[in-house]
Amino acid sequence: MNTIFKYSMMFAAALTFAMGATSCSDDNNGGSNDDHRGTFSTSELKVINAYYVDNTIVATYRNLANYNKQLVADINAMSDDAGVEKACKTWRQSRKWWEFSEAFLFGAAGDYAIDPHTDTWPFDRTQFDKYMSLYKNAKLGEEGFEDETNTINEAIATGQNLTGFHAVEYLIFREGKQRHFADMTANEIYFAKTAAQDLYLSSLKLVSAWGGEVSADEQALLNEVEFESAINYGENFKNAGNAGSTYSTALLASKEIIAGAKEIIGEVRDSKIGAPATGEDVNYIESPHAQNSIQDFYDNIMSCKHALYGGCTVDGATPKDNSLIGICLKNAKTKAAAQNVMASLENALNKIDTMKRPFVHFYSHQSAKDAMTALDGLEESLNALNDLLD
Numbered sequence: 001m002n003t004i005f006k007y008s009m010m011f012a013a014a015l016t017f018a019m020g021a022t023s024c025s026d027d028n029n030g031g032s033n034d035d036h037r038g039t040f041s042t043s044e045l046k047v048i049n050a051y052y053v054d055n056t057i058v059a060t061y062r063n064l065a066n067y068n069k070q071l072v073a074d075i076n077a078m079s080d081d082a083g084v085e086k087a088c089k090t091w092r093q094s095r096k097w098w099e100f101s102e103a104f105l106f107g108a109a110g111d112y113a114i115d116p117h118t119d120t121w122p123f124d125r126t127q128f129d130k131y132m133s134l135y136k137n138a139k140l141g142e143e144g145f146e147d148e149t150n151t152i153n154e155a156i157a158t159g160q161n162l163t164g165f166h167a168v169e170y171l172i173f174r175e176g177k178q179r180h181f182a183d184m185t186a187n188e189i190y191f192a193k194t195a196a197q198d199l200y201l202s203s204l205k206l207v208s209a210w211g212g213e214v215s216a217d218e219q220a221l222l223n224e225v226e227f228e229s230a231i232n233y234g235e236n237f238k239n240a241g242n243a244g245s246t247y248s249t250a251l252l253a254s255k256e257i258i259a260g261a262k263e264i265i266g267e268v269r270d271s272k273i274g275a276p277a278t279g280e281d282v283n284y285i286e287s288p289h290a291q292n293s294i295q296d297f298y299d300n301i302m303s304c305k306h307a308l309y310g311g312c313t314v315d316g317a318t319p320k321d322n323s324l325i326g327i328c329l330k331n332a333k334t335k336a337a338a339q340n341v342m343a344s345l346e347n348a349l350n351k352i353d354t355m356k357r358p359f360v361h362f363y364s365h366q367s368a369k370d371a372m373t374a375l376d377g378l379e380e381s382l383n384a385l386n387d388l389l390d
Contacts, residue, residue, distance in 0.1 A: 038251050045250035051322040053234045058212040060312045064097040065203040072196045088178045099299035102264040103307040107233040108209035118202050123170045124161035140190040167195040169290050176291030210234040258386045261304035269375035276363035285360045293359035298352045337385040344381040348374040
């Protein structure tokens with residue numbers, strides 16, 4: 001997602017609440033309010049919210065961190081074309097789990113600018129080529145070249161257009177295929193290794209910030225960069241309506257599930273597909289070197305399905321009982337709207353999956369516009385469901 005720090009105001013609010021705020025719940029006793037002012041009781045919504053945090057958000061970030069760790073290992077082990085091929089396959093899996101996370105970019109991903117840091121495109125090839133030219137006689141990462149190495153490390157650790165998934169992508173892919181190992185310079189390989197390590201660190205920040213478990217070695221990496229989240233985002237979401245949470249009611253947290261999904265639906269429609277498809281910016285192609293664009297779009301909408309259906313591996317038609325859609329299907333007021341969301345989700349996924357590939361060459365094809373129309377319908381269905389939750 002190519003946006004800059006969209007949730008800074010939420011972060012400021014989170015800090016205020018974390019330092020000690022009074023309860024916004026109606027009973028003023030710090031407990032949850034189990035009334036039925038909305039369609040569902042607070043206790044019902046709290047179950048949904050907790051399941052969402054543990055089984056969708058934290059589980060997704062944990063899988064992302066695991067694949068990023070493997071990506072680091074695979075890139076470090078590259079010594080021939082087979083090694084590059086393995087790294088490319090792992091990149092696609094890591095990429096999938098990142099795209100699976102984009103229905104919940106609120107929280108740590110936005111507040112700590114992890115989203116723009118790891119997923120800004122297009123990759124700044126001009127600046128990268130300047131670095132490679134400037135340091136062509138240097139041996140990055142080796143003794144005697146500390147200044148040059150530190151400059152590159154800093155660019156990767158603090159930048160946006162020179163780091164993240166698209167830096168690694170550019171270095172190991174060309175025209176949708178793996179690069180030949182013999183075509184990669186030692187400095188390019190160093191850059192890829194460092195960018196992959198930075199991806200792994202970023203994913204550990206997300207796991208930790210949402211209250212997920214990290215190993216002792218992983219915590220040591222976080223300690224090394226002095227990262228400690230100001231709040232536990234998972235507990236903050238689960239405790240909606242209680243003292244200290246940035247959500248005054250459990251319902252507001254549950255509605256955030258829909259809002260997060262709508263955010264990425266709009267981005268896929270208007271920017272990821274829409275910017276090139278409408279001619280607004282034909283260079284705004286996500287994952288062009290791996291030719292992974294359409295898979296990215298599909299996985300973004302699968303992220304919405306995970307958020308709404310529960311879990312993080314769902315690909316069928318049956319939502320989990322403790323998911324937002326699951327509970328809505330059991331309520332006469334929301335059942336039809338929930339079924340409409342389900343149908344709209346499948347239609348959007350189908351339209352994206354049948355887009356003409358690769359997107360980098362066929363971004364103006366009618367199938368791209370058909371996918372945008374389907375995403376319109378999905379957003380509208382979520383708007384209707386959202387209104388019925390009050």
